[in-house]
Amino acid sequence: xxVDHDVLxxxxxxxxxEVSTAVLIGYAVAAAGILGWFLFGLLVQRQGFVDxxxxxxxxxxxxxxxxxxxxxxxxxxx
Numbered sequence: 001x002x003v004d005h006d007v008l009x010x011x012x013x014x015x016x017x018e019v020s021t022a023v024l025i026g027y028a029v030a031a032a033g034i035l036g037w038f039l040f041g042l043l044v045q046r047q048g049f050v051d052x053x054x055x056x057x058x059x060x061x062x063x064x065x066x067x068x069x070x071x072x073x074x075x076x077x078x
Contacts, residue, residue: 034060 034056041052 030063034063 037059038052038056041047041055042049047055
């Protein structure tokens with residue numbers, strides 16, 4: 001089965017998921033912060049590798065949850 005025409009008209013299409021430069025910079029800052037949190041726990045607090053990984057992973061998951069909630073609110077507000 002082939003389709004010779006577009007299924008959705010041009011005005012009803014969802015725009016491409018382009019990521020802005022500000023969002024990329026925010027992601028880079030968050031990644032650097034999580035890496036810094038890991039190194040702070042490992043080298044300064046001397047709490048051990050596993051504890052430092054667990055603490056930084058928990059922080060990363062909390063950050064991902066916050067981003068997910070904000071994007072859900074933004075998407076439903078349209």
